[in-house]
Structures are given as C-alpha cells and as structure tokens.
C-alpha cells in the first residue's frame with residue numbers, strides 16, 4: 001500500500017528543452033517528487049547521458065517504460081509532440097500535465113477527448129503568479145462589465161513561435177467568461193489593414209517579440225476618466241517549473257478529466 005508520505009514519481013518529456021531542463025532540476029530539488037524518467041530525442045547530444053543532479057538517471061526515448069513507472073508526466077514541447085505523448089500516456093494510464101502552447105482548435109479537441117481516459121491538466125502558463133493574475137483580471141472584468149475598453153499586451157523572447165501567447169488568450173477568455181461574451185467575437189489581432197475606430201467591446205492583442213524576455217503580460221481596462229493596469233512579469237523560468245511540479249503532484253491524485261491551473265490553485 002502506498003504511503004501518503006512517498007514522493008510522487010514524475011517523468012519529463014522534452015527534458016532537454018529550456019523548460020524541460022528547468023523542470024527536471026525542480027523535481028530533483030523537490031522533497032515531494034522523484035524524477036522517474038527524462039525523455040529526449042535519440043539524436044540529441046544528451047541522449048543516454050546522465051541527467052545533471054540525478055542519481056544516475058540517463059536521458060531515454062523509451063516512453064512506454066518511463067511512463068509505466070511514473071505517476072504523472074510533464075510535457076513542455078510542441079503540439080504534435082504533446083499529442084503523440086498523450087497516446088502513449090493513455091496506453092500506460094499515466095496522467096499528463098501539458099504546458100505546451102500553440103494548439104489549433106482541432107488539436108485541442110483531441111486533448112479534450114483524451115481527458116476522458118486519463119487526467120490531463122493543460123496550462124498555457126503554469127506560474128502560480130500568472131494564475132492569480134488571471135483571477136484578478138476576471139474579477140475586474142466582472143465588476144466593470146462593459147464600461148471599460150480592454151487591451152492585452154504581451155512580450156516574449158525572440159525564439160517564441162506562436163502569437164499571441166497562450167496566456168494572453170487565456171486572459172482574454174477569462175474576461176469574456178466573466179462578462180458572458182465571446183472572445184471569438186471580441187478579439188482583434190491586427191489593426192493595420194482596417195481603417196476604423198475600435199468598437200467598445202473589442203479586446204485588442206499586442207505582441208512584442210524581443211531578446212530574451214521570459215514573459216510579460218499586461219491587461220489595460222480603460223475607462224473614460226481612469227485606467228486600471230493589471231500586470232505580471234516572470235523574472236525567470238523557475239516560476240513556470242515550480243508551478244508545473246506542484247500542479248503535477250496534485251494531478252497525479254485526480255480522476256480522469258480536463259483540468260486547468262485554476263482548478264489546482266482553487
């Protein structure tokens with residue numbers, strides 16, 4: 001019988017990526033989790049090498065073996081890579097936390113469908129601070145109703161390929177949920193083609209890609225005589241890794257279903 005004091009066995013997919021490395025490090029440092037496997041591509045220079053800081057655990061591409069000995073898997077990669085991992089996770093009945101962003105609607109529907117078979121937490125941002133910020137934004141939107149013009153500005157490093165960020169979209173969705181409106185109808189992603197004034201209920205998205213900015217999000221609620229800014233800045237990638245590991249430990253004990261960071265932080 002499993003003691004509740006035992007550490008949670010967590011494996012990490014795309015463990016050689018920027019986030020993958022932060023997360024393996026976070027697990028190795030944690031007194032609540034054990035690193036059970038670290039996956040990478042067989043062509044990667046780290047393949048078969050020992051994960052730094054671990055007790056002799058090599059990077060591997062044997063997903064089935066790694067997933068079977070884990071209580072949960074964490075994946076920050078690419079949508080196609082995450083979807084292939086989900087198929088394996090279903091076979092091994094391993095819950096999966098997905099931090100990957102940039103899913104198309106069709107790809108996300110596959111994630112939703114898979115969550116009938118295993119617990120899945122999908123989080124475009126696993127930082128606890130960002131998720132508290134989203135709660136604050138939803139509260140502001142509910143209290144302001146349609147009085148405010150809303151703009152969302154996000155900045156990320158030059159390597160990021162999807163835009164606007166999954167977090168910016170999530171913030172837009174939180175505002176629309178709180179005001180019973182639809183982001184599909186309100187979102188404005190570009191303004192240079194159309195010559196028109198903004199509609200009162202437009203939610204404008206602005207995107208900055210530069211240097212090594214980790215991740216910054218600002219939501220502006222502009223009223224006629226005052227402006228509210230709600231802002232979050234990630235200082236480093238540790239905030240995402242820390243939140244992901246805490247949420248993965250929680251997810252390992254959940255039933256099948258699709259969860260968000262909001263479910264975890266309550």
Ligand SMILES: NC(=O)c1ccc[n+]([C@@H]2O[C@H](COP(=O)([O-])OP(=O)(O)OC[C@H]3O[C@@H](n4cnc5c(N)ncnc54)[C@H](OP(=O)(O)O)[C@@H]3O)[C@@H](O)[C@H]2O)c1
Nearest residue numbers: 014016017018019041076077099100101123124125126240
């Ligand atoms: N949820 C959050 O809080 C959060 C925070 C930051 C980033 N993200 C998202 O997490 C994802 C990864 O970000 P990152 O900054 O870590 O990117 P990254 O450094 O480019 O890492 C991507 C990882 O995916 C692996 N990969 C790429 N193609 C693959 C394939 N065909 N098969 C297997 N593995 C493959 C890469 O392997 P190689 O090393 O072999 O190329 C690498 O390990 C992005 O979607 C990003 O937007 C989410």
